Amino acid sequence: MEAERARLLSLAIDFGFDETAAKKCLDRLIDLYGADGKEFVTVEHCGDDFLAALADTMQESEDWDDLQAAESEARVVLNRMFEKEFANDAKKDSSMHWRLDSLDRASSLTNDEDSDLEVLNQKDFLARLPGTVDLNNGQTHLPLPLKEPLKPKGGQKCAKNGSELTYKDERTSASLTFEELKAMDQMELANVVVFGNKTFRPLQHQACKAAVENRDCFVLMPTGGGKSLCYQLPATLHPGITVVICPLLSLIQDQIFTLNVKYGIPATFLNSQQTSSQSLTVIQELRKERPTCKLLYVTPERIAGNLSFMDILRCLHQKGLLARFVIDEAHCVSQWGHDFRPDYRGLCCLKQNFPGVPMMALTATATHSVRKDILSALKIPGALILETSFDRPKLKYEVVGKCRDSLKQLGQLIKERFNNMCGIVYCLSKNECVDVSNYLNQKCKIKTVHYHAGLAAHLRVNVQKKWQTGEVQVVCATVAFGMGIDKPDVRFVIHNSMSKSIESYYQESGRAGRDDLPAACVALYQKKDFSRIVCMLRGGNGFNKERFKTAMLQARKMKEYCELKTECRRKMLLEHFGESLDRHCCKYGSSPCDNCLKLSS
Numbered sequence: 001m002e003a004e005r006a007r008l009l010s011l012a013i014d015f016g017f018d019e020t021a022a023k024k025c026l027d028r029l030i031d032l033y034g035a036d037g038k039e040f041v042t043v044e045h046c047g048d049d050f051l052a053a054l055a056d057t058m059q060e061s062e063d064w065d066d067l068q069a070a071e072s073e074a075r076v077v078l079n080r081m082f083e084k085e086f087a088n089d090a091k092k093d094s095s096m097h098w099r100l101d102s103l104d105r106a107s108s109l110t111n112d113e114d115s116d117l118e119v120l121n122q123k124d125f126l127a128r129l130p131g132t133v134d135l136n137n138g139q140t141h142l143p144l145p146l147k148e149p150l151k152p153k154g155g156q157k158c159a160k161n162g163s164e165l166t167y168k169d170e171r172t173s174a175s176l177t178f179e180e181l182k183a184m185d186q187m188e189l190a191n192v193v194v195f196g197n198k199t200f201r202p203l204q205h206q207a208c209k210a211a212v213e214n215r216d217c218f219v220l221m222p223t224g225g226g227k228s229l230c231y232q233l234p235a236t237l238h239p240g241i242t243v244v245i246c247p248l249l250s251l252i253q254d255q256i257f258t259l260n261v262k263y264g265i266p267a268t269f270l271n272s273q274q275t276s277s278q279s280l281t282v283i284q285e286l287r288k289e290r291p292t293c294k295l296l297y298v299t300p301e302r303i304a305g306n307l308s309f310m311d312i313l314r315c316l317h318q319k320g321l322l323a324r325f326v327i328d329e330a331h332c333v334s335q336w337g338h339d340f341r342p343d344y345r346g347l348c349c350l351k352q353n354f355p356g357v358p359m360m361a362l363t364a365t366a367t368h369s370v371r372k373d374i375l376s377a378l379k380i381p382g383a384l385i386l387e388t389s390f391d392r393p394k395l396k397y398e399v400v401g402k403c404r405d406s407l408k409q410l411g412q413l414i415k416e417r418f419n420n421m422c423g424i425v426y427c428l429s430k431n432e433c434v435d436v437s438n439y440l441n442q443k444c445k446i447k448t449v450h451y452h453a454g455l456a457a458h459l460r461v462n463v464q465k466k467w468q469t470g471e472v473q474v475v476c477a478t479v480a481f482g483m484g485i486d487k488p489d490v491r492f493v494i495h496n497s498m499s500k501s502i503e504s505y506y507q508e509s510g511r512a513g514r515d516d517l518p519a520a521c522v523a524l525y526q527k528k529d530f531s532r533i534v535c536m537l538r539g540g541n542g543f544n545k546e547r548f549k550t551a552m553l554q555a556r557k558m559k560e561y562c563e564l565k566t567e568c569r570r571k572m573l574l575e576h577f578g579e580s581l582d583r584h585c586c587k588y589g590s591s592p593c594d595n596c597l598k599l600s601s
């Protein structure tokens, strides 16, 4: 008993809990188990329960962030977009078009009655671009892009099994010649003309092709790898509607805006929080003989067990207009994933009810067991699996032990290594981001702003704008910052507190270096942060014992990452996702992790 007591105490201390509080809590636990249950008081039997009880007894001084606030704001924004659109529609007597005059060119390709690209041959297609191409004159150039012109980029590399794929000059303000356009297939042309991309990124073309061939497929690509295009492009080529299941309103908001406003592709949404008149308008559109919208975004609870929605899908299917189901952020399907959502489990009904309708599932974070679970839950065991390496070779992974004055340490780190560079500092709670931001501003004269889900929507937009335009250097944020944020030149992501899982860490740190230039991912670590994670997991909405255990396992793995002494951090991250890496690739690569760097020096 004494030996177990000592083990449990050392477990608590190892996880950063205060020793006196741990002793008290352990005495209570031993009392609870009583004389008969003594043999069960072991680390193996009740280690997690002990840590959980300990977390419960700790003073709740932190304001944990959750995505609820961001979600309700997104609902308001979506509602506004919706109302505005339909107010305009009443005037122009058309439906489901979010047109912008400046994007008429794109709209004319996708919104017109007979606009499905498949019915157009290449010549027709080009001829429909107003005043841009003289088909009798091979020299004429088609001006790009429909999106904001971006400067040509350096080659971005993606290594898979030793082979290197390079993608460069992704979007360019340079024009393409007629010859170049003529040599393109239908998908390449749509990529250029509708989406403003010069080339496909690795696997995008294969994924689009699989979709066009109506195959079920599972796409695994790193964060920011370009998964959306894999289903948005085929949606513009196919007749009918692509139904996209997306877990968060904030992600839907971002996609709806991009599709309608940037690309001129009509897209709409249904969620359980719309007013009945709003959903009725969408439903009427869907029930039309020939609906205009090409993509329909829905949240998962809209599908599972919803008979009226199933009926709408059935009607679309009967008319041959149900093009595809897309499950974005598919890791939410799996209980073993880092972001399990019970409603995603109900998506099995899609294949059951519509076996002939192809399905595409996409994620950036799935271990091998999660993948298997996703495929079986969605009932697509034979899906074509398309995966690129999760490696981000230009990201330098490091862990720095926190000193006593950790804020000073953070300020110095930014000043010395990332002076005037753009970055994100991730914090665990709302009050932590406010404190860190204030300290960096006042004591270190680093221009920062804070961001969490509790800020009003207009403040959040403001913060994002200031950071995006470079008016401030650093955002101190909770995990609420990141969804839909796609800034290319983030040079560093520092975790001021440990992430709750390897998956979250990979996603959050992956916001660095999207321009494929070197960037640093630094985790500041101290044991105490683990106990904060335990408190957060205990306090989370909809606490559930089983999920707590899974979350604890995930957090432990993250702790292991932070405590690696000599092993390669990149290797551990990749192995977590089932990918093997020869350590030499990190050690002799362009951005070795801190441990590999130590080895070579």
Ligand SMILES: Nc1ncnc2c1ncn2[C@@H]1O[C@H](COP(=O)(O)OP(=O)(O)OP(=O)(O)O)[C@@H](O)[C@H]1O
Binding pocket: 170, 171, 197, 198, 199, 200, 201, 204, 221, 222, 223, 224, 225, 226, 227, 228, 229, 364, 486
């Ligand atoms: N072929 C391409 N050429 C140039 N830019 C591209 C291409 N494909 C996608 N992009 C751009 O890359 C960015 C990231 O794309 P997207 O949001 O689809 O990534 P994602 O894989 O869904 O990332 P996340 O895992 O964060 O959701 C977007 O700005 C998108 O416009």
Ligand SMILES: [Mg+2]
Binding pocket: 227, 228
């Ligand atoms: Mg995405």
